[in-house]
Amino acid sequence: MRIQTRYLVAIFSLLAFAYFYSRDGLVTTSVVYTAIQFALPLALAAMVGVMCERTGVVNIGIEGTMLISAFSAFFIGAIVQDTVIGLVTGIATGMVVGLLLALMSVSWKMDQIIAGVIINIMAAGLTSFLYSQNYSIPSTLSPIDIPIIGTWPIIGPIISFHGPITYFGILFIIGLWVALYKTPWGLRSRAVGEHPSSADTAGVSVIKLRYLNVTLAGAVGGLAGSYLALEAVGIFERGFTAGKGFTALAIMIFGRWNPLGAFAAAIFFGLAQAVTNQLMIDEVVQIPQQFINMLPYVLTIAILAISAGKVRPPAAEGIPYEKEKA
Amino acid sequence: MSQLLEIENLTKFFGSVHANDQISLSVAPGEIVALLGENGAGKSTLVKSVFGLVKPDSGTIKVKGKEIPYGDTATAITNGVGMVHQHFQLVPVMTVTENLILGDEPTSTGFIKMRKARKDAEEISERFGLAVNPDAVIEDLPVGMAQRVEILKALRRDVSLLILDEPTAVLTPQETDELLEVLRNLAKKGVGVLFITHKLREVMAVADRVVVLRNGKLVGTTSPKESSEAKLAQMMVGREVVLDVEKDIATPGQAALIVSGMSVLDDRKLEAVKAISFEVKSGEILGIAGVEGNGQRELVEAICGMRNRISGSVRLLGSDLPNLNPKAAHQAGISHIPEDREKHGLVSSYSIAENLVLNRYDEIPFANGWLRNLSAVSDNGAKLVSDFDIRTPSASLPASSLSGGNKQKTVVARELSQDRKVVVAAQPTRGVDVGSIEFIHKQLIAARDKGAAILLVSAELDEVLSLSDRIAVIYGGKIVATFNSKSADRAEIGRLMAGSQA
Numbered sequence: 001m002r003i004q005t006r007y008l009v010a011i012f013s014l015l016a017f018a019y020f021y022s023r024d025g026l027v028t029t030s031v032v033y034t035a036i037q038f039a040l041p042l043a044l045a046a047m048v049g050v051m052c053e054r055t056g057v058v059n060i061g062i063e064g065t066m067l068i069s070a071f072s073a074f075f076i077g078a079i080v081q082d083t084v085i086g087l088v089t090g091i092a093t094g095m096v097v098g099l100l101l102a103l104m105s106v107s108w109k110m111d112q113i114i115a116g117v118i119i120n121i122m123a124a125g126l127t128s129f130l131y132s133q134n135y136s137i138p139s140t141l142s143p144i145d146i147p148i149i150g151t152w153p154i155i156g157p158i159i160s161f162h163g164p165i166t167y168f169g170i171l172f173i174i175g176l177w178v179a180l181y182k183t184p185w186g187l188r189s190r191a192v193g194e195h196p197s198s199a200d201t202a203g204v205s206v207i208k209l210r211y212l213n214v215t216l217a218g219a220v221g222g223l224a225g226s227y228l229a230l231e232a233v234g235i236f237e238r239g240f241t242a243g244k245g246f247t248a249l250a251i252m253i254f255g256r257w258n259p260l261g262a263f264a265a266a267i268f269f270g271l272a273q274a275v276t277n278q279l280m281i282d283e284v285v286q287i288p289q290q291f292i293n294m295l296p297y298v299l300t301i302a303i304l305a306i307s308a309g310k311v312r313p314p315a316a317e318g319i320p321y322e323k324e325k326a
Numbered sequence: 327m328s329q330l331l332e333i334e335n336l337t338k339f340f341g342s343v344h345a346n347d348q349i350s351l352s353v354a355p356g357e358i359v360a361l362l363g364e365n366g367a368g369k370s371t372l373v374k375s376v377f378g379l380v381k382p383d384s385g386t387i388k389v390k391g392k393e394i395p396y397g398d399t400a401t402a403i404t405n406g407v408g409m410v411h412q413h414f415q416l417v418p419v420m421t422v423t424e425n426l427i428l429g430d431e432p433t434s435t436g437f438i439k440m441r442k443a444r445k446d447a448e449e450i451s452e453r454f455g456l457a458v459n460p461d462a463v464i465e466d467l468p469v470g471m472a473q474r475v476e477i478l479k480a481l482r483r484d485v486s487l488l489i490l491d492e493p494t495a496v497l498t499p500q501e502t503d504e505l506l507e508v509l510r511n512l513a514k515k516g517v518g519v520l521f522i523t524h525k526l527r528e529v530m531a532v533a534d535r536v537v538v539l540r541n542g543k544l545v546g547t548t549s550p551k552e553s554s555e556a557k558l559a560q561m562m563v564g565r566e567v568v569l570d571v572e573k574d575i576a577t578p579g580q581a582a583l584i585v586s587g588m589s590v591l592d593d594r595k596l597e598a599v600k601a602i603s604f605e606v607k608s609g610e611i612l613g614i615a616g617v618e619g620n621g622q623r624e625l626v627e628a629i630c631g632m633r634n635r636i637s638g639s640v641r642l643l644g645s646d647l648p649n650l651n652p653k654a655a656h657q658a659g660i661s662h663i664p665e666d667r668e669k670h671g672l673v674s675s676y677s678i679a680e681n682l683v684l685n686r687y688d689e690i691p692f693a694n695g696w697l698r699n700l701s702a703v704s705d706n707g708a709k710l711v712s713d714f715d716i717r718t719p720s721a722s723l724p725a726s727s728l729s730g731g732n733k734q735k736t737v738v739a740r741e742l743s744q745d746r747k748v749v750v751a752a753q754p755t756r757g758v759d760v761g762s763i764e765f766i767h768k769q770l771i772a773a774r775d776k777g778a779a780i781l782l783v784s785a786e787l788d789e790v791l792s793l794s795d796r797i798a799v800i801y802g803g804k805i806v807a808t809f810n811s812k813s814a815d816r817a818e819i820g821r822l823m824a825g826s827q828a
Binding site for chain 1: 399403409419428438
C-alpha cells in the first residue's frame with residue numbers, strides 16, 4: 001500500500017512538473033531549485049535522527065543541535081570574519097552537543113526524551129542570551145557552477161549553482177545509505193538499534209557504537225545548522241531554526257528510518273513549500289502569510305497521522321543498554 | 327594443558343547475593359558437561375562469566391590454558407568460546423546470513439561481501455547437518471530453526487568450547503532430540519560442550535559429566551552412569567524430591583467449563599485461536615500441550631476475560647461468561663494463575679498480604695462496605711504464608727522481596743486458597759525450582775480432588791503428562807488431538823505439537 005502511494009506521488013509530481021514546464025520553464029525550474037534549498041536542512045536533520053535511532057538512541061534534540069550550531073557558526077564566522085572557520089566551528093559544536101546527548105542517554109542511561117529536551121532548552125536559552133545584533137559574516141558560502149551539467153536544459157538550472165554544503169549534504173546522504181546497508185558499520189549499527197544484546201554477544205561494543213554514531217550525528221546536525229546560517233540566509237536570529245529539527249523527525253519516520261527514504265520525504269516537503277511560495281508570488285492564490293508559515297507543521301501532522309501504526313521503528317529505540325543482568 | 331576450559335575459584339556477587347561462590351570446574355575437548363541446578367543456583371552467571379557477559383568479582387578463567395580477562399566478550403570469542411543463549415541473541419528483522427556474520431563480517435574494501443557470506447552460511451549449515459535457509463528472516467522462523475542459527479553462529483567462528491544456556495527450554499521433544507544428537511556429533515569432532523539445564527532426562531541422555539550447583543555453590547560432580555534422576559534431583563534441591571506426581575484416579579463430574587467455537591486475535595491482530603471448542607469437567611485436569619506461541623496465551627486470556635473473543639462462547643456451569651470482564655470471570659468462580667506472574671500475577675511493590683487478596687480486596691471479610699478490613703488482610707496473609715510455605719520473614723514485606731518460586735507460590739496461594747469451580751493455570755511452574763514445582767503440583771491435584779475443573783496450560787510436556795487426566799494438543803491455534811492420559815504416547819504428542827498430522 002505504502003509503496004504504491006509513493007509511486008503515485010512521484011508520478012504525479014513528474015506530470016505536474018512537465019505541465020508547468022511547458023507553461024513556463026524558467027519559473028518551474030526555479031521552483032524545484034528552491035525546493036532543494038528548503039529540503040536540504042530538513043534532510044540533513046533527518047539524517048541525524050536516522051543515525052541516532054538506527055543505533056537505538058532517540059534524538060529529539062536535533063532542533064537544539066541545529067540552533068546552537070547555527071549560532072556558533074554564524075558568530076565565530078562573523079568575529080574572525082571567515083565563513084569557512086564558521087563552518088568548522090558549527091560542525092564541531094554539533095559534535096559536542098552529540099557527545100553530550102551520548103553521555104546523557106548512553107552512559108547515564110537517562111530518559112532519552114528528557115535528554116533531548118535538555119538540549120533544546122539549553123540551546124534556546126544560550127542562543128537568545130548570548131545573541132547580539134550588529135554582527136555579519138563576510139559572505140555566504142558561494143554557489144558552485146557545475147561544469148557541463150550546468151548548461152543542460154531543465155536539469156542544469158535545477159542542479160547547478162547550489163552551495164557547497166548542499167552538494168556535500170546530498171553526497172553524504174547517499175553515502176550514509178550505502179554505509180548503513182552495505183558495510184559492517186551499518187550492519188552492526190542496525191543490529192544495535194534492533195537487538196543490542198545480539199550485537200554485544202557477537203563481540204560488538206554497543207556502548208562504543210552508540211557513542212560514535214550519536215556524536216557523528218551531532219556533527220551532521222552541526223552541518224545542517226551551519227547550512228542555515230552560512231549558506232542559505234547568511235544571518236542568525238533568535239529561534240532561527242523554526243522547528244526544522246522537529247519536522248525532520250517526521251521526515252525520518254515518513255522515510256522509514258532509511259536515508260534515501262527520508263531524503264525523498266524532505267524533497268516532498270521542500271516542493272510543497274516552494275510551490276506554495278511561488279503561488280503566493282504569482283498571486284494565483286491569496287492566502288495570508290501566516291498560513292504559508294504553517295505549512296510545514298500541518299504537513300508534519302498529516303504525515304505522522306498517515307504513517308502512525310504503519311511503520312516500525314528500530315526495536316531497541318529509547319532503551320539504555322544494560323549489559324549485566326542477573 | 328589438556329583441558330579446554332578451566333575455571334578456578336570463580337566468585338560473583340549481585341548486591342549481597344552470592345551468585346557464584348568459589349566455583350571450579352573444567353571441560354575437556356570432546357566432553358559434554360551438563361551444568362545442573364535450580365533457578366537461581368548461579369548456572370547462567372557462571373557461563374556468562376566465561377563468555378564475558380558478566381564480570382566476576384574474583385577467580386580465574388582459562389581457555390586452552392590461557393587466562394582470559396573479565397567481561398570481554400570479544401576475547402572470549404577469539405579464543406574459541408561460543409555461546410547459545412537462553413534468550414536468542416538474534417536480530418529478529420535480519421536474515422539468517424546477516425545474523426551469522428554480525429560482528430565478524432567478510433569484507434572487501436570496506437563493503438560486506440554478502441554473496442560470499444551467503445555461500446559460507448550454506449556451506450557451514452551443510453557441514454554440520456543443520457539445514458537452514460540463509461535468506462530467511464529470523465522472526466519468521468520457528469524457535470527450533472532459530473536455535474540452529476544460534477548454534478551455527480557459534481560454529482562459524484570455529485568454536486572449541488560451545489556453551490548452551492538452557493537450550494531445550496523452548497523446543498518440542500523432537501527438536502530436543504535433534505539438538506542432543508547435534509551435541510553428540512560436535513563432541514565427536516572434538517568440541518567441548520558445556521550445557522545448562524534443569525531437565526534431568528536430557529542430562530541422563532547426553533552428558534559425560536554432570537556438575538551440580540546449588541545456591542551459588544558447587545555441590546558435586548558425577549556422571550549419568552554413577553547416578554540416577556532421583557539422585558541428581560536430590561543434589562539439586564538438597565533434599566529428597568518426589569519426581570512423579572502421586573495422584574488418585576480422577577472422578578470427573580459434570581462439565582464445568584465449556585468453550586465453544588472461540589476465536590481470539592493476538593497482539594498483532596492475527597487469529598491466534600481458531601474456533602476452539604473443548605470442555606473441562608469438575609474434578610479433572612485437562613492439560614493443553616503445545617509449543618509456546620500456538621495460541622495458548624490468547625486462549626487463557628480470553629477465558630479469563632483479559633482478551634477479546636471475536637467469536638464463540640465460554641460457559642461456566644451453565645451460564646455464559648461475559649466478554650472482556652476479568653471481574654465477572656472471577657466472581658463466576660474462575661481462578662487464574664497467569665503465565666507471567668510479574669506482569670499479571672503480582673503488584674510487586676505491594677505487600678505479600680495485599681497480593682494475596684488482590685482479587686478479593688473488596689469482598690467480605692477483607693472489606694466492609696467501602697472500608698477495608700486490614701486486619702483480616704494481614705491475618706489471611708499470615709495464614710496463607712504458612713499454609714503454602716511461602717518463604718519470607720513476614721507477609722508485610724513487598725512481593726518484590728520474594729524469590730521467583732515464592733512469588734509463584736504467592737499467586738498459587740491466592741488462586742487456590744478459595745474454593746473455586748474452575749482453575750485456569752498457565753505455566754504454573756515456569757521458572758520455579760524443583761522443590762516448589764512439587765508443592766504446586768500437589769496443590770493443583772488437591773484442588774482437583776476438591777472438585778475444581780482445572781485447565782492446565784504448560785509448555786513443559788512432562789508437566790502436562792504427569793498432572794493431566796486428559797490431554798489436548800494445541801497447534802496453530804487449533805486443538806489437533808485429545809488423549810486420555812493413560813493412552814497418551816509421548817512421542818505421538820511431540821509429533822502433533824510440531825504440527826504433523828495425527
